[in-house]
Amino acid sequence: MTLVGNAQSTTPAVSGDVLEIRGGRPLTGQVDVKGAKNLATKAMVASLLGETPSTLRDVPEIRDVEVVRSLLEVHGVAVSEGEEPGSLILDPAGAKSAGFEEIDAHAGSSRIPILFCGPLLHLLGQAFIPDLGGCRIGDRPIDFHLEALRKFGAIVDKQPNGIRLSAPEGLHGANIELPYPSVGATEQVLLTAVRAKGVTELRNAAIEPEIMDLIGVLQKMGAIISYEPNRVIFIEGVDELHGYDHRSLFDRNEAASWACAALATDGEIFVKGARQYEMLTFLNVFRKVGGSFDITDDGIYFRRAATPLKPVTVETDVHPGFMTDWQQPLIVALTQAEGTSVVHETVYENRLGFTHALNQMGADIVVHPEGLEGEYRRVPRRELEQAAVITGPTPLTGAEIVVPDLRGGYAYVIAALAAEGTSRVSNVGIIRRGYEKFFDKLEALGADFDVVG
Numbered sequence: 001m002t003l004v005g006n007a008q009s010t011t012p013a014v015s016g017d018v019l020e021i022r023g024g025r026p027l028t029g030q031v032d033v034k035g036a037k038n039l040a041t042k043a044m045v046a047s048l049l050g051e052t053p054s055t056l057r058d059v060p061e062i063r064d065v066e067v068v069r070s071l072l073e074v075h076g077v078a079v080s081e082g083e084e085p086g087s088l089i090l091d092p093a094g095a096k097s098a099g100f101e102e103i104d105a106h107a108g109s110s111r112i113p114i115l116f117c118g119p120l121l122h123l124l125g126q127a128f129i130p131d132l133g134g135c136r137i138g139d140r141p142i143d144f145h146l147e148a149l150r151k152f153g154a155i156v157d158k159q160p161n162g163i164r165l166s167a168p169e170g171l172h173g174a175n176i177e178l179p180y181p182s183v184g185a186t187e188q189v190l191l192t193a194v195r196a197k198g199v200t201e202l203r204n205a206a207i208e209p210e211i212m213d214l215i216g217v218l219q220k221m222g223a224i225i226s227y228e229p230n231r232v233i234f235i236e237g238v239d240e241l242h243g244y245d246h247r248s249l250f251d252r253n254e255a256a257s258w259a260c261a262a263l264a265t266d267g268e269i270f271v272k273g274a275r276q277y278e279m280l281t282f283l284n285v286f287r288k289v290g291g292s293f294d295i296t297d298d299g300i301y302f303r304r305a306a307t308p309l310k311p312v313t314v315e316t317d318v319h320p321g322f323m324t325d326w327q328q329p330l331i332v333a334l335t336q337a338e339g340t341s342v343v344h345e346t347v348y349e350n351r352l353g354f355t356h357a358l359n360q361m362g363a364d365i366v367v368h369p370e371g372l373e374g375e376y377r378r379v380p381r382r383e384l385e386q387a388a389v390i391t392g393p394t395p396l397t398g399a400e401i402v403v404p405d406l407r408g409g410y411a412y413v414i415a416a417l418a419a420e421g422t423s424r425v426s427n428v429g430i431i432r433r434g435y436e437k438f439f440d441k442l443e444a445l446g447a448d449f450d451v452v453g
């Protein structure tokens with residue numbers, strides 16, 4: 001075994017952090033996907049805006065949810081489990097300012113705290129946001145967020161450990177055009193504008209299904225939000241919002257990950273809870289690569305239709321494009337396609353580093369940091385662009401791998417399961433940040449592995 005990996009993470013090892021995986025067996029069976037990480041956490045923050053308790057259903061048991069729960073609790077929100085398994089009741093009646101130490105304890109844990117700004121400013125007139133965490137997949141600046149908050153009338157004071165915000169005169173509606181349809185900045189505007197005085201017009205908004213579901217949550221709370229084609233959202237501020245009762249949208253990123261696992265290991269996986277509409281773009285690519293799927297009312301069956309798989313050219317993009325979170329497990333499957341595939345990463349500037357470890361396992365992947373000119377470069381939109389050229393099929397063999405980030409880490413586990421021989425995958429805790437019951441699901445699909453550290 002060789003030690004490889006894009007080892008950017010310095011997270012200390014904890015129990016359940018190291019897997020020994022014996023590959024070469026197809027993953028077959030059923031996994032259930034629950035609520036989306038990228039909706040549930042935002043809906044939890046929205047509960048701060050209500051005068052009455054909210055109920056969120058299908059909340060995934062993942063670390064990001066725990067971080068947001070804890071941050072809500074230090075701000076006085078009572079969070080308890082509802083009667084239905086997987087539901088949370090969030091009662092903001094006791095909402096209050098939190099102490100610096102309590103908030104700072106969450107520094108570096110997640111990117112969601114930035115979304116507390118608007119709700120806390122409405123509620124308390126001030127907010128402190130610790131330094132943010134999340135996956136190390138690029139600079140991940142928050143300039144769009146801060147610029148939007150200033151337009152609502154907030155005073156932003158950057159301090160060594162975080163950002164202090166205040167709004168002594170309250171927040172008012174604003175005209176905002178985002179430089180890029182950022183998911184987080186769109187959520188920031190929505191969560192702030194719903195209680196601001198007057199109308200907000202947001203142009204160049206993100207329109208991911210998770211954003212639409214958040215709009216649904218806010219409408220249930222009493223907000224008035226409408227949208228037009230071309231990424232324009234109007235929000236009419238209201239004086240008061242109440243709690244919601246909402247079942248979270250399913251996690252389409254998790255569904256796509258398991259779909260790619262079926263492709264890469266030549267298995268068959270039924271992803272219970274997956275829906276077609278939110279996955280249209282993914283399903284088209286899945287079919288072109290040589291996958292086949294059956295859509296039922298309860299979920300989607302994923303399997304291979306062809307061996308070897310077929311090469312594709314894809315470019316990650318904002319919705320309705322191919323999501324950046326889908327490319328990593330897809331690239332593992334593409335190592336088994338006959339011919340040359342190209343994956344452009346246009347959303348983040350550092351999200352192809354994980355491919356280095358796949359090469360050590362036998363893959364043939366060349367990363368072009370500046371992207372590719374000419375025939376492969378379909379939309380020369382952002383300077384961040386990178387491209388991976390994957391030539392296959394190449395057999396994969398076991399290796400010692402260090403998980404770099406959430407989606408890259410998932411891709412490593414799938415590569416290890418598809419590989420001949422034994423792999424040792426460490427830093428797996430990062431994967432469990434976003435994949436619920438990850439070990440249980442692997443086991444249910446017949447994966448041959450042990451937790452060794």
Ligand code: EPU
Nearest residue numbers: 038140141142143144145182183184185324325347348406
């Ligand atoms: N950006 C800026 N300035 C900003 C905000 C964003 O330059 O103020 C840039 C980012 O650096 C990035 C691009 O805009 O290059 C897109 O970022 P976006 O704001 O859309 O992403 P995000 O809200 O930070 C969410 C998800 C990501 C997912 C992206 C894209 C959450 C918690 N995270 O991130 O999910 O990849 O949208 O869809 O919702 C994951 O689940 O593994 C993950 C990273």
